Amino acid sequence: MTIELIRLHRLSIPLVRPFRTSFGTESVRDVILVEAVTGDGVHGWGECVTMSWPGYSYEYGNSAIAVMAEHLLPSLRELDADAGPEDVRAALDVVRGHPMAKCALSTALLDAWLRGRDRSLADYLGAQRDRVDCGVSVGIPTSESIVELLDEVGQYVDAGYRRIKLKIEPGWDLEPVSAVRSAWPDIPLQTDANQAYQRSDAQYLARLDEFDLLLHEQPLPEDDWYGHVLMSQACRTPICMDESIHSAASADSALTFGAASIINIKPGRVGGYLTARDIHDLCRDRDAPVWCGGMLETGIGRAANVALAALPGFTLPGDTSASSRYYEVDVTPPFVLEDGQLAVPTGPGIGVDPIPEVLADLTVWSTELRPE
Ligand code: OSB
Ligand code: MG
Numbered sequence: 001m002t003i004e005l006i007r008l009h010r011l012s013i014p015l016v017r018p019f020r021t022s023f024g025t026e027s028v029r030d031v032i033l034v035e036a037v038t039g040d041g042v043h044g045w046g047e048c049v050t051m052s053w054p055g056y057s058y059e060y061g062n063s064a065i066a067v068m069a070e071h072l073l074p075s076l077r078e079l080d081a082d083a084g085p086e087d088v089r090a091a092l093d094v095v096r097g098h099p100m101a102k103c104a105l106s107t108a109l110l111d112a113w114l115r116g117r118d119r120s121l122a123d124y125l126g127a128q129r130d131r132v133d134c135g136v137s138v139g140i141p142t143s144e145s146i147v148e149l150l151d152e153v154g155q156y157v158d159a160g161y162r163r164i165k166l167k168i169e170p171g172w173d174l175e176p177v178s179a180v181r182s183a184w185p186d187i188p189l190q191t192d193a194n195q196a197y198q199r200s201d202a203q204y205l206a207r208l209d210e211f212d213l214l215l216h217e218q219p220l221p222e223d224d225w226y227g228h229v230l231m232s233q234a235c236r237t238p239i240c241m242d243e244s245i246h247s248a249a250s251a252d253s254a255l256t257f258g259a260a261s262i263i264n265i266k267p268g269r270v271g272g273y274l275t276a277r278d279i280h281d282l283c284r285d286r287d288a289p290v291w292c293g294g295m296l297e298t299g300i301g302r303a304a305n306v307a308l309a310a311l312p313g314f315t316l317p318g319d320t321s322a323s324s325r326y327y328e329v330d331v332t333p334p335f336v337l338e339d340g341q342l343a344v345p346t347g348p349g350i351g352v353d354p355i356p357e358v359l360a361d362l363t364v365w366s367t368e369l370r371p372e
Contacts, residue, residue, distance in 0.1 A: 001038045001039065001040075001079060001081065001083050001084070001088075001109065001112065001113050001116075002038060002039035002079055002080065002081055002083075003036060003037075003038060003039070003073075003076060003079065003109070003370075003371045004037040004038060004039055004041070004370075005036075005037040005368055005369070005370055006034060006035070006036055006037075006068070006073060006105070006108070006368070006369040006370070006371075007034075007035040007036075007037070007366060007367070007368050007369075008032055008033070008034060008035075008065060008068070008366060008367050008368075008369065009032065009033040009034075009035065009359065009363050009366045010030070010031070010032050010061070010065075010363065010364055010365040010366065011029075011030075011031050011032075011033065011298070011331065011359075011362040011363055011364065012028055012029070012030055012362065012364045013028065013029045013031065013298065013327055013329075013331070013362050014027070014028050014029075014327075014328070015027055015028065015029055015296070015326055015327065016324070016325070016326060016327065016328060017139075017152075018139070018142055019139040019296060020139045020140040020141070020142055020167070021055075021056075021139060021140065021167045021169075021192075021194050022140075022167065022168070022169035022193055022194045022195070022196035023055035023056060023194050023195075023196075024053065024055040025139075025142065026051060026052075026296065029296050029298070029326070029327075030051065030052040030061050031047065031048065031049075031296075031297075031298060032047075032048040032050065032061060032064060032065065032104065033045060033046070033047055033048070033104075033298070033300055033331070033354065033359075034046040034047070034048060034068075034104045034105055034107070034108040035108060036105070036108035036109050036111070036112050037112075038109070038112045038113070038116070039081065040116060042112045042113075042115050042116045043112060043115075044107075044108045044109060044110065044111030044112025044113070044114075044115060044349060045107075045108055045111050045300050045349075045350060045353070045354065046103070046104040046105060046106070046107030046108035046109075046110075046111060046300070046301075046304075047104060047107070047268075047297055047298060047300040047301030047304075048061075048064050048100055048101060048103070048104035048268070049100050049103070049104075049266075049268035049295035049296075049297060049301060050063070050064045050100045050101070050268075051295075056194065056243070056295075057100075057222075057243060057269070058097075059098060059099070059100045059101065063098070063101075064098070064100055064101040064104065065367075067095065067098045067101045068101050068104070068105055068369070069369055071095045071098075072092055072095055072098070072101060072102060072105050073105070073369050073370075073371050074371065075091050075092055075094050075095055076088065076091050076092070076105075076371055077371045077372070078091070079091065079371075084113065085106070085109070085110045085113060085274060086274065088106050088109050088110070089106060089271070089272060089274050089275070092105070092106060092271070092272075093271075099246060099268065099269055099270055099271035099272075100268040100269070102271040102272055103267050103268045103270075103271055103272040103273070104268075106271070106272040106273075106274075107267070107272060107273060107304060107350075110124075110272075110273065110274075110349075111304075111349035111350050112349070114348060114349040115348040115349040117348075118348050119348060119349075120307070120345065120346055120347060120348060120349070120351055121273070121303075121304055121307040121345075121349055121350050121351065122307035122310055122344050122345065122346070122351075125273060125277050125307055125308055125310075125311060126277070126311055126312075127307055127308075127310035127311055127344060128310065128311065128312045129310040129312075129344065130310070130343065130344050130346075131310075131338075131341040131342065131343050131344060132292075132306055132309040132310055132314070132317075132318065132320060132341060132342055132344060133162045133163075133316075133317040133318070133340060133341055134161055134162060134163075134317055134318065134320050134321055134322070134337060134340055134341060134342055135161055135162060135163030135164065135165055135188075135291075135316075135317035135318060135319060135320075135321070136156045136161040136163075136164060136165065136319070136321045136325055137165045137167065137192065137294065137319045137321070138152060138153055138156070138164060138165060138166050138167060139167050140167050140168075140169065140172050144172065146175060146176060146179050149166075149176055149179065149180070150179060150180065150183055153180055153183070153184070154183075156325075157184060157187060159322075159337055160337055160338075160339055160340040161317075161321070161337070161340055162188065162317045162340040162341075163187070163188040163189070163190065163214065163316070163317040164180065164184075164187055164188070164189050164190075165189075165190050165191065165192055165217070165319065166180060166189070166190075166191050166192070167191075167192050167193075167194070168191045168192065168193050168196070169193060169194075169196040170196060170197065170201070173191070173193075173205075173208065174207060174208065177189070177191065177208055177211050177213070178211060181211040181212070188214050188317070189211065189212075189213050189214065190213050190214040190215045190216070190217065190240075191208065191213060191215075191216050191217065192216075192217035192218065192242070193216065193217070193218060193219045193220075194217075194218060194242075194243070195218055195219070195220060195221045195222060195243060196219075197219045197220055198220070198227075199220065199224070199227040199230055199231070201219070202230055202231050202233075202234035202235070203234060205219060205231065205234070205235055205237075206234050206235045206236070208235070208237060209235060209236040209237050213237045214237075214238070214316065215237060215238045215239065215240040215262050215316075216231075216235065216237050216238075216239055216240065217240045217241075217242050217264060218240070218241055218242040218243050218244065218264075219231055219239065222243040222244045223244070225244070225253070225254075225257060225259050226259075228241065228244070228254070228259035228260060229257055229258050229259050232258055232259060232260065232261065233258075238260075238261045238262050239259070239260045239261065239262070240260055240261075240262035240263065240264055241254050241259065241260040241262075241263060241264065242264040242266065242269070242293055243269070244259070244260075245263055245264070245265075245269065245270065245279070246269065246270055246271075247270060247271075247275060247279075248275065248278040248279050248281075248282045251263050251279045251282055251283060252282055255283070255286055255288050261288060261289075262288060262289050262290070262291070262316070263279060263283050263288060263289075263290045264290070264291060264292075264293040265279050265280060265290050265291070265292055265293065265308070265314075266292070266293035266294070266295065267304065267305065267308065268295055268301075269293070273304060273308060276308055277308070277311065280308075280311050280313045280314070281313075283313055284312065284313035289313075289315045289316050290313050290314055290315070290316070291309075291314055291315075291316035291317065291318045291319075292305050292306075292308055292309035292314055292318030292319065292320055293318065293319050294318065294319030294320060294321070296326055297326075298327070298330055298331045298332065299323060299330045299331055299332025299333065299334065299335060299352055299354075300331065300332060300350065300352065300354065302320065302323070302332075302335050302342075303332065303335075303345050303350040303351055303352040304350045305318070305320050306320055306335070306342050306343075306344050306345065307344055307345065307350070307351075310344045317340075320342055321337075322334070322335050322336055322337040322342065323335045323336070324336075324337075329358060329362075330358075331354045331355065331358050331359055331362060332352040332353065332354055332355065333352065333355065
């Protein structure tokens with residue numbers, strides 16, 4: 001495949017409620033959609049999951065735009081008509097880091113390539129299900145009120161979500177987890193600290209063991225591998241890594257060292273869907289459960305994540321929630337929860353397109369880039 005043109009669309013979409021984590025609060029999703037036009041005139045779409053500031057990782061919206069324009073697109077100059085998705089990944093790998101920018105660009109090209117072959121992403125990745133189990137990630141209420149938290153969780157339970165994930169941080173942990181567990185004794189429940197704790201908190205977090213949790217996600221800083229080993233030894237609750245995992249090699253290290261026994265796979269964090277599939281394959285070989293993470297995606301990113309989550313090793317519900325959990329109006333036709341599941345798109349490529357009028361309405365900035 002050759003590249004005719006890359007169009008970047010920067011959208012600003014209000015969230016239905018602010019999303020507070022240990023690293024900050026997001027009220028409006030600042031998201032970049034990548035539209036690739038290939039030499040044969042096919043359009044493909046990818047979502048860049050950066051946030052507007054470097055709080056989750058070092059990447060952010062402006063860094064992604066800069067690295068795409070200055071380094072990633074130039075690295076694809078030599079692609080020829082026979083080049084496929086693996087060639088795109090290899091060419092982008094010449095640039096270090098910036099996985100979210102790489103994922104956005106490579107997914108737009110993968111979508112176009114698949115559309116040109118009339119093949120779905122789910123089929124290409126090796127999906128074996130046509131619906132996926134959905135969980136929901138619940139932020140820290142800005143009011144820090146347990147009553148408000150229980151009200152929000154109750155809405156999700158009533159909607160049919162199959163698993164609840166509570167964002168935690170020091171000072172917002174034992175009480176909210178205990179309150180949710182008391183209100184719903186049987187709901188699958190897990191936590192996500194986004195790196196907010198320290199090694200010395202291991203015995204303290206072990207107090208959450210009594211609430212019968214599925215896992216704790218990323219309790220410690222992303223580079224503290226030995227700390228996660230100590231945490232895994234201190235807690236009966238399994239430790240899962242999110243921010244630490246950038247490649248199949250880091251997933252292998254996590255499982256081998258005993259830093260984590262479960263892996264959250266986010267394509268944006270690992271540079272794209274091919275590497276996401278590699279991590280899935282590795283974890284499946286080792287009998288380690290994986291689940292699909294989320295980054296408050298629009299329907300574009302969600303469509304691709306749902307295809308990935310349909311692979312057989314995704315044995316835990318993902319942060320693949322319905323459009324309505326995030327947005328009043330999504331940029332694609334909305335993903336709707338049915339019996340706690342989302343349907344895997346079946347059309348060519350990612351199987352969905354932005355609605356032109358909605359895209360125009362939400363767009364605050366756009367630009368065109370060419371590989372020369
Ligand atoms: O750590 O999983 C995370 C959202 C933004 C950044 C990081 C994370 C999250 C979520 C939300 O937990 C997942 C979703 O519903 O998209
Ligand atoms: Mg996380």
